[in-house]
Amino acid sequence: xxxxxxxxEAAGLTTVVLASMREVAERMAPPRALYCEFPLGRPLGxxxxxxxxxxVLGRALALLDASExxxxxxxxxxxxxxxxxxxxxxxxxxxxxxxxxDEAQGLRAAYERSLEARSVTAVGRAIGADQVTDALxxxxxxxxxxxxxxxxxxxxITVAVCHDIRTYYTEAALQLATGPAPGARSVEAWFxxxxxAGKTMQAAREAIRDQGAPFPFWFYMAPGHR
Amino acid sequence: MRAYSAQQPVPQFDSPAFTPLGKPLPEARVAxxxxxxxxxxxxxxxxxxxxxxxxxxxxxxxxxxxxWSPNFDHSGFQLxxxxxxxxxxxxxxxxxxxxxxxxxxxxxxxxxxxxxxxEVRLDTGPACAxxxxxxxxxxxxxxxx
Numbered sequence: 515x516x517x518x519x520x521x522x523e524a525a526g527l528t529t530v531v532l533a534s535m536r537e538v539a540e541r542m543a544p545p546r547a548l549y550c551e552f553p554l555g556r557p558l559g560x561x562x563x564x565x566x567x568x569x570v571l572g573r574a575l576a577l578l579d580a581s582e583x584x585x586x587x588x589x590x591x592x593x594x595x596x597x598x599x600x601x602x603x604x605x606x607x608x609x610x611x612x613x614x615x616d617e618a619q620g621l622r623a624a625y626e627r628s629l630e631a632r633s634v635t636a637v638g639r640a641i642g643a644d645q646v647t648d649a650l651x652x653x654x655x656x657x658x659x660x661x662x663x664x665x666x667x668x669x670x671i672t673v674a675v676c677h678d679i680r681t682y683y684t685e686a687a688l689q690l691a692t693g694p695a696p697g698a699r700s701v702e703a704w705f706x707x708x709x710x711a712g713k714t715m716q717a718a719r720e721a722i723r724d725q726g727a728p729f730p731f732w733f734y735m736a737p738g739h740r
Numbered sequence: 741m742r743a744y745s746a747q748q749p750v751p752q753f754d755s756p757a758f759t760p761l762g763k764p765l766p767e768a769r770v771a772x773x774x775x776x777x778x779x780x781x782x783x784x785x786x787x788x789x790x791x792x793x794x795x796x797x798x799x800x801x802x803x804x805x806x807x808w809s810p811n812f813d814h815s816g817f818q819l820x821x822x823x824x825x826x827x828x829x830x831x832x833x834x835x836x837x838x839x840x841x842x843x844x845x846x847x848x849x850x851x852x853x854x855x856x857x858x859e860v861r862l863d864t865g866p867a868c869a870x871x872x873x874x875x876x877x878x879x880x881x882x883x884x885x
Binding site: 515518519520521522527528529530531533535536541542543553554557558561564567568571572575578581582583594632634635636639673676684695696702737739 | 773
C-alpha cells in the first residue's frame with residue numbers, strides 16, 4: 515500500500531493510506547497515513563459499524579489538509595476476539611463416514627443459504643463446494659498416515675484447497691450464528707478448535723510435514739500461529 | 741503478524757513525491773485502491789504473488805476476497821465489504837457533499853508481493869495510476885488487509 519502511495523503521488527495523484535502496520539508505515543513514509551490498530555483484515559474497524567467506518571474515513575480524509583508528510587494514529591484500538599464463535603455443529607448423521615466428511619455434508623444447507631443471501635462465494639480457488647467432502651476425505655487419510663504423494667488431493671494445491679474448505683465453513687457458520695457480528699479470529703477459532711474439518715486439516719498438515727512435504731505445501735494450510 | 745512484518749525489509753524511496761490536493765475536497769473525485777485482492781467472480785483470480793490488478797466498477801458489490809494469506813480475518817469482509825472496501829461510505833460522503841464524486845472504477849492488487857515490489861513500482865503501479873488519472877480521479881484512499 516505504501517509502495518502504491520509513492521507511485522501514485524509521483525504520477526500526480528493525492529493519496530492517503532489506512533496503515534495496518536505502524537513500523538512499515540514509519541519506514542516507508544507514504545505522504546499521508548492513518549495508522550489503525552485494528553485486527554488484520556478489518557482496516558475500517560468493524561463490519562456493520564457505519565459510525566466507526568465513517569469516522570475512520572473522515573480522519574483519513576482530514577489528512578489531505580497536511581502540507582507535509584504525516585503519519586497519524588487512530589485513537590481507538592480494537593483487539594481480536596479469539597473466543598470461538600457460538601455456532602452449533604451438525605450432529606453426526608452417517609457414522610460410516612469420517613467425522614469431518616459427515617460434518618461438511620451437514621453444513622451444506624447453510625452454505626447454500628449463504629450463497630443465496632450474498633450471491634457470491636469465495637469458495638472455488640481450487641475446488642467447488644461439491645468437492646469439499648472428497649477433499650476432507652483425503653485429508654482424513656493423510657491424517658491417518660496415508661502417503662500424501664500416493665493419495666492426491668482434489669484441487670491439488672493444498673493451500674488453496676484448505677482455503678476453500680475453511681471458507682465453505684466460514685460462510686456456513688455466518689448463516690448459522692446469531693447475535694452481533696463476530697470479532698476477528700472468532701470464526702477462525704471456531705473452525706480450528708471446534709470443527710472436525712479444522713482438526714482434520716491440522717492433523718493432515720502435521721502428517722505431511724512429518725512425511726517431508728515441502729514447507730510451502732503444508733505450512734500455509736493454516737495460520738502460522740497454529 | 742505485526743511483529744513479523746515489523747522486521748521485514750521494505751523498499752526505500754529516496755525523494756518521494758508529495759502531491760497536494762489542488763482543489764477543495766467537496767470538488768474532488770475519490771477512488772479506493774486496495775491490496776485485498778478483490779475481484780468479481782467473472783474476473784481472473786489472483787495467483788500467489790500476482791503483480792497485476794483488477795478494475796472494480798463503482799456499482800460492484802458481489803466481490804471475492806482473493807488474498808492468499810491464511811493469517812488474517814476474512815469473516816469481517818464476508819459480513820460487510822465496507823470493512824475492507826468502504827465503497828458505501830464514499831457514496832454517503834458524496835450525498836452529503838463532503839467529497840465531490842466517487843470514481844467510476846476502483847482497483848485491487850494482491851498484498852502478498854515479493855519484497856522488492858519492483859513490478860508494482862515500475863510496471864503495474866504506474867499503469868494503475870494512468871487508469872485513475874484517465875477517470876479524472878483526484879484522491880486515492882489505499883486500504884490494506
